[in-house]
Structure formats: C-alpha cells, structure tokens
Amino acid sequence: xxxxxxxxxxxxxxxxxxxxxxxxxxxxxxxxxxxxxxxxxxxxxxxxxxxxxxxxxxxxxxxxxxxxxxxxxxxxxxxxxxxxxxxxxxxxxxxxxxxxxxxxxxxxxxxxxxxxxxxxxxxxxxxxxxxxxxxxxxxxxxxxxxxxxxxxxxxxxxxxxxxxxxxxxxxxxxxxxxxxxxxxxxxxxxxxxxxxxxxxxxxxxxxxxxxxxxxxxxxxxxxxxxxxxxxxxxxxxxxxxxxxxxxxxxxxxxxxxxxxxxxxxxxxxxxxxxxxxxx
Amino acid sequence: xxxxxxxxxxxxxxxxxxxxxxxxxxxxxxxxxxxxxxxxxxxxxxxxxxxxxxxxxxxxxxxxxxxxxxxxxxxxxxxxxxxxxxxxxxxxxxxxxxxxxxxxxxxxxxxxxxxxxxxxxxxxxxxxxxxxxxxxxxxxxxxxxxxxxxxxxxxxxxxxxxxxxxxxxxxxxxxxxxxxxxxxxxxxxxxxxxxxxxxxxxxxxxxxxxxxxxxxxxxxxxxxxxxxxxxxxxxxxxxxxxxxxxxxxxxxxxxxxxxxxxxxxxxxxxxxxxxxxxxxxxxxxxxxxxxxxxxxxxxxxxxxxxxxxxxxxxxxxxxxxxxxxxxx
Ligand SMILES: Nc1ncnc2c1ncn2[C@@H]1O[C@H](COP(=O)(O)OP(=O)(O)OP(=O)(O)O)[C@@H](O)[C@H]1O
Ligand SMILES: Nc1ncnc2c1ncn2[C@@H]1O[C@H](COP(=O)(O)OP(=O)(O)O)[C@@H](O)[C@H]1O
Ligand code: SF4
Ligand SMILES: [Mg+2]
Ligand SMILES: [Mg+2]
Numbered sequence: 001x002x003x004x005x006x007x008x009x010x011x012x013x014x015x016x017x018x019x020x021x022x023x024x025x026x027x028x029x030x031x032x033x034x035x036x037x038x039x040x041x042x043x044x045x046x047x048x049x050x051x052x053x054x055x056x057x058x059x060x061x062x063x064x065x066x067x068x069x070x071x072x073x074x075x076x077x078x079x080x081x082x083x084x085x086x087x088x089x090x091x092x093x094x095x096x097x098x099x100x101x102x103x104x105x106x107x108x109x110x111x112x113x114x115x116x117x118x119x120x121x122x123x124x125x126x127x128x129x130x131x132x133x134x135x136x137x138x139x140x141x142x143x144x145x146x147x148x149x150x151x152x153x154x155x156x157x158x159x160x161x162x163x164x165x166x167x168x169x170x171x172x173x174x175x176x177x178x179x180x181x182x183x184x185x186x187x188x189x190x191x192x193x194x195x196x197x198x199x200x201x202x203x204x205x206x207x208x209x210x211x212x213x214x215x216x217x218x219x220x221x222x223x224x225x226x227x228x229x230x231x232x233x234x235x236x237x238x239x240x241x242x243x244x245x246x247x248x249x250x251x252x253x254x255x256x257x258x259x260x261x262x263x264x265x266x267x268x269x270x271x272x273x274x275x276x277x278x279x
Numbered sequence: 280x281x282x283x284x285x286x287x288x289x290x291x292x293x294x295x296x297x298x299x300x301x302x303x304x305x306x307x308x309x310x311x312x313x314x315x316x317x318x319x320x321x322x323x324x325x326x327x328x329x330x331x332x333x334x335x336x337x338x339x340x341x342x343x344x345x346x347x348x349x350x351x352x353x354x355x356x357x358x359x360x361x362x363x364x365x366x367x368x369x370x371x372x373x374x375x376x377x378x379x380x381x382x383x384x385x386x387x388x389x390x391x392x393x394x395x396x397x398x399x400x401x402x403x404x405x406x407x408x409x410x411x412x413x414x415x416x417x418x419x420x421x422x423x424x425x426x427x428x429x430x431x432x433x434x435x436x437x438x439x440x441x442x443x444x445x446x447x448x449x450x451x452x453x454x455x456x457x458x459x460x461x462x463x464x465x466x467x468x469x470x471x472x473x474x475x476x477x478x479x480x481x482x483x484x485x486x487x488x489x490x491x492x493x494x495x496x497x498x499x500x501x502x503x504x505x506x507x508x509x510x511x512x513x514x515x516x517x518x519x520x521x522x523x524x525x526x527x528x529x530x531x532x533x534x535x536x537x538x539x540x541x542x543x544x545x546x547x548x549x550x551x552x553x554x555x556x557x558x559x560x561x562x563x564x565x566x567x568x569x570x571x572x573x574x575x576x577x578x579x580x581x582x583x584x585x586x587x588x589x590x591x592x593x594x595x596x597x598x599x600x601x602x603x604x605x606x607x
Contacts, residue, residue: 199550272495
C-alpha cells in the first residue's frame with residue numbers, strides 16, 4: 001500500500017453541495033388539475049474532505065439515493081450548487097466537468113446487478129477508463145487497483161458468477177477506483193452481504209480512506225455500520241438534513257426525531273439476550 | 280406417535296442427485312418454542328425450510344425424518360402436504376411481493392386461506408381477516424383489505440404475509456429472512472408483531488436469518504449452519520456469549536456494535552477470511568477448515584460430529600470459554 005500521508009481536518013472540501021434542492025413532478029390526479037410536486041431534497045448542505053469518511057443515514061425514501069445522483073452529477077439539481085474542488089460542476093466549464101466525472105465514483109448495493117454477467121472481470125475493470133476516455137497504461141493500472149482491494153490477478157479472467165458476494169463487492173470497488181477518483185460514494189455497499197463478509201468490505205473501505213486519502217460518502221440504513229466506517233454522520237429525513245454529528249454522539253444523545261428513530265431501530269446481540277430488544 | 284414437539288427433524292438430507300445442500304441436520308422445536316437458524320448465504324437454511332414445507336424445487340429430494348403433528352412429513356404425499364401448509368405449518372418468505380398473488384386483493388388472499396382450512400363461511404372469514412389486519416397494526420383495515428399487493432409498502436406487505444401465516448393458528452411458523460428486505464425502522468415493528476402474535480397463538484417459531492441480533496431478541500435456542508450442517512446448537516445466551524465453534528465466534532466478532540467502535544476511527548472489525556466453499560467442492564474434514572485460524576491436520580482429515588450437553592458443537596479444537604478469552 002502507499003505511504004500514509006496526513007490529511008489535515010481543516011483541508012478544504014473536495015466535494016460539496018450547498019443549499020441543494022430537487023423537486024419532482026408527480027402524475028396528475030385529474031386531467032386538468034395542476035401536477036403535484038414532491039420536494040425530495042430540501043436545501044441540503046454537505047461536504048467531504050480528502051481522507052474523510054462521512055456517513056449519510058435516513059429511513060427509506062428520505063432522499064439518500066437522490067442526493068448521490070446529485071453528488072455524482074448524473075442529475076442536475078433544481079437549485080443550489082454542487083462544487084468539486086471549490087468550483088461548480090454545472091457552470092465551471094467542460095474541462096472541470098470532465099475532471100469531476102472521473103474524480104467522483106460510485107459503488108452500489110448489489111454487485112451482482114452492477115457488474116455485467118457476460119463480461120470477464122478484467123474487461124469490466126477497463127470499462128470506466130474507456131467510457132471516460134482516460135489514456136495511459138491500463139494494464140498497469142488494473143494490477144495496481146487489484147492490489148489495493150486485495151484481489152488476485154487470476155480474478156481478471158473470470159466471470160462474476162464465479163465469485164461470492166463479498167468478492168464481487170471488492171471487484172465493484174476496484175472498478176470504481178480505476179479512474180483514480182478522489183471521492184467514493186458508496187450507496188448501501190454492504191446491505192446485500194453476509195455479516196462475516198460485510199466486515200471484509202467495511203475494513204477495505206476504511207483502508208482506502210486512510211491509505212489513498214479518498215473522501216468517502218457512505219450510505220446505510222444501519223447506524224452501527226455507519227458509525228464503524230465514518231467519522232461524521234448526516235441524518236436525513238424527508239429530504240432535509242436534520243442532524244449532523246460524530247457517530248457516537250448521535251448514538252448516545254440523538255436530538256432529531258429521525259435520529260432517535262434510527263438509534264431505536266438498532267438491534268444488538270446484548271440487548272436481545274437481555275430480553276428488551278423488541279420492547 | 281403423539282408428541283409434545285412442534286417439529287422433530289432427524290438426519291435431514293436434501294439433495295438433487297448432483298449436490299447435497301443439507302447434509303444430515305437434526306433439531307427439535309418444542310411446542311411454542313423458538314429456534315433460530317443462522318448461517319451465511321448458501322449454507323442451506325432456505326433448503327431446510329423448503330424441505331420442511333414440502334416446497335423444494337423440481338429435482339430435489341429429502342431423506343431422513345421430519346415428525347410434525349403425529350406424522351412423518353418426509354413420507355407424506357404432495358396432496359397431504361399441501362393440505363397442511365397454512366394450517367399446521369406455515370411460512371413467511373423474504374420477499375412478500377413474489378409470494379403474494381399480484382392480481383388478487385390482499386384481504387381476499389387472507390380470507391381464502393381461512394376458508395380453505397377452517398371451514399368457515401365467507402362472511403366469518405372476512406371478519407377474521409379484518410381482525411387479523413387490525414392486530415397487525417395496519418392502518419384503515421377496511422380499506423387495506425381491498426388493496427392489491429403492489430399498492431402497499433414492503434413493510435405492510437410483510438405484515439399481510441404474517442397475518443396469513445398466523446390465520447389458522449399453526450403449530451409451527453417458519454420465517455425465512457422475514458425482514459431482510461425491509462427498512463431497519465420497519466424491521467423492528469414487524470419483528471415485534473411476529474413475536475407477539477406467535478406467542479398469543481402458542482405457535483412455535485423457526486426464525487431463519489443471518490442477523491444475529493434478531494435471533495438474540497426472539498429465540499430460545501439457535502442452530503448455526505455451515506455448508507449444509509449444523510456446527511453449533513444450544514440456548515441462545517450460551518451460544519452467543521460462549522461459542523465453542525470458530526465459525527460462530529467469527530460471526531459474532533464480525534458484528535459491528537457500538538462497543539467495538541473506537542472513538543478515533545482506528546477500530547477494525549474482525550472478519551472471517553475467505554468464503555463459503557461451493558457445494559460441489561467441499562473440503563474434507565471440517566468444512567470450515569480453510570477459513571479457520573487454528574485448523575490442524577485432524578480438522579482437514581476427519582469431520583467433527585456435534586457433541587456436548589446443552590451446548591453442542593462440532594469442533595476438534597473448541598474456542599476457549601469466555602473467561603479464558605477475557606484473560607488473554
Ligand atoms: N424520478 C423520481 N420521480 C419522482 N419521485 C422520485 C424520483 N426519484 C425518487 N423519488 C422519490 O424521492 C424520495 C427519495 O427517494 P430516494 O431513492 O432518494 O430514497 P432513499 O433515501 O435512497 O431510500 P432507500 O433507503 O429506500 O434507498 C422517495 O419518496 C422517492 O419515491
Ligand atoms: N433451485 C436450486 N438449484 C440448485 N441449487 C440450489 C437451488 N436452491 C439452492 N441451491 C443451492 O443449495 C445451497 C443452499 O441454499 P440455500 O438453502 O438457499 O441457502 P441459504 O438459505 O442458507 O442462503 C446453495 O449452495 C445453493 O446454491
Ligand atoms: S474443527 Fe478444526 S477447522 Fe473446524 S472449526 Fe474446529 S478447529 Fe476450526
Ligand atoms: Mg436508496
Ligand atoms: Mg435463504
């Protein structure tokens with residue numbers, strides 16, 4: 001692994017959204033009625049620095065995935081700004097936008113559906129370089145990334161069905177690392193994995209943040225998983241950020257109602273054995 | 280052959296001629312008892328459940344015996360099994376959307392089960408359906424019965440499935456990952472309902488999940504499955520506080536909890552290296568040996584059998600008990 005470089009906590013944000021809002025039009029109820037709208041994101045402020053892992057939690061439908069679509073630039077917000085390295089990605093010019101697209105990569109929940117089953121792993125890994133038109137020694141890059149995620153070279157020749165869920169998630173992470181991103185957005189990356197395998201993937205993400213100085217935006221339902229992986233957590237509810245804090249502080253002393261509900265939903269083996277987990 | 284047990288499974292083997300997914304599993308759940316079945320995906324939990332229900336996929340067959348309600352389910356005809364499902368033994372699946380009929384109203388689906396098994400008239404069945412839905416704490420029961428499955432949320436659908444499974448006061452309810460597809464905030468509510476309703480009816484519960492906290496919250500005993508076999512079994516508190524099998528220990532250690540998170544972000548979870556072996560290529564001896572830190576030649580050569588008193592483990596070199604671990 002590369003040498004450990006310190007990433008000062010006061011470093012400037014790499015990726016940031018300011019006062020971001022997004023509204024969707026819903027179906028008309030009646031022919032001539034006006035179209036009802038749904039405000040899915042409401043004046044969101046969020047940022048991530050190099051070497052920092054931030055968590056995003058919230059109940060289903062609170063807007064987490066919608067926010068990642070803004071953070072990765074696949075959707076344009078109705079109002080507010082998305083800044084990469086201090087410059088707006090929608091008005092900062094073509095060159096900046098290109099830099100942003102390769103610098104922010106995403107890892108999704110289910111590696112089985114995010115990797116093409118007919119493609120050898122080696123081909124899948126090269127895909128982002130091709131679509132982002134990145135030049136250079138691709139073969140060397142593949143080997144470097146395989147090493148970072150702890151996969152053998154022999155994986156390149158194989159197909160997705162030959163791997164377990166945890167190995168596939170490593171491959172998905174490797175693919176996201178190929179363009180050399182500065183920020184990784186992981187939307188429920190371990191929800192589909194078994195507990196023992198979850199730990200492997202969470203440890204890998206933590207290593208990448210520490211060793212490569214990546215910024216990580218980590219989304220999950222389960223507060224204890226988020227607390228393990230990140231150092232700052234944003235809590236979302238109905239499209240708003242309702243609380244921000246250190247994971248343990250939120251866990252011990254949740255302020256917002258949504259945070260309290262999430263904390264209350266965490267089950268633990270000890271609480272279960274004590275007989276009060278479902279009380 | 281009257282028995283006080285909700286189910287007694289002896290040497291259950293489930294295979295399709297090519298591979299064997301369940302390799303000699305035995306357990307007993309007493310009337311009204313709760314057993315958890317944990318294990319990684321592919322360890323054979325669902326195949327065990329489907330075998331008990333007589334719902335195995337085409338080409339798969341069962342050996343051994345499954346005593347339930349005075350009969351051996353393994354020797355029963357498909358027709359006899361079908362007349363039991365939903366009546367003496369019922370099941371809640373992981374994905375309620377694919378197990379409910381998409382073109383029938385949810386209320387009709389519940390009352391159909393009640394009429395089929397309880398021999399009551401339509402009106403009584405409909406009334407009982409409303410009562411069940413009310414017990415499931417679903418909003419506006421009179422309207423909800425008229426909804427189609429796609430018109431309600433995942434959590435609501437799962438509660439409809441539970442209502443259906445409970446409708447005929449079965450002796451045993453098998454729940455296979457009933458909350459895995461649900462949001463955590465809804466999960467607890469659904470578990471609480473399943474817990475209370477099974478208790479009120481005196482139904483025994485077989486709770487299948489890879490989520491250890493759920494088992495700790497709901498079950499009296501737990502069986503840990505690995506590669507088609509039970510590798511450890513006993514009272515939940517004993518198994519979870521003082522596991523002797525290295526796979527169980529690993530599962531518990533992989534669990535992120537608020538206690539094993541360091542404030543400075545330096546904490547690392549213990550993870551079990553490697554992955555579950557494929558069925559067609561199981562290692563000899565203890566199937567866990569390629570992933571076990573203390574495996575010896577004996578582990579690679581001989582398969583350990585379950586042994587022990589209240590806590591039974593299949594391991595040649597059991598994990599030291601918790602006081603020794605605390606001292607190290
Ligand atoms: N294209 C769209 N048109 C209309 N509504 C949408 C659209 N995309 C998302 N929504 C709505 O926006 C809200 C937020 O959805 P989003 O997928 O961001 O939630 P989430 O927090 O990721 O939830 P989950 O935890 O279930 O993944 C939901 O009410 C959803 O139905
Ligand atoms: N329909 C099927 N055809 C072939 N193999 C199957 C089928 N269903 C399950 N299996 C295999 O049987 C084994 C046990 O599966 P399953 O009982 O579903 O595991 P679990 O529920 O513990 O995740 C796995 O190796 C799986 O691949
Ligand atoms: S039998 Fe051997 S390989 Fe298997 S769990 Fe015990 S020590 Fe490990
Ligand atoms: Mg989402
Ligand atoms: Mg299963």
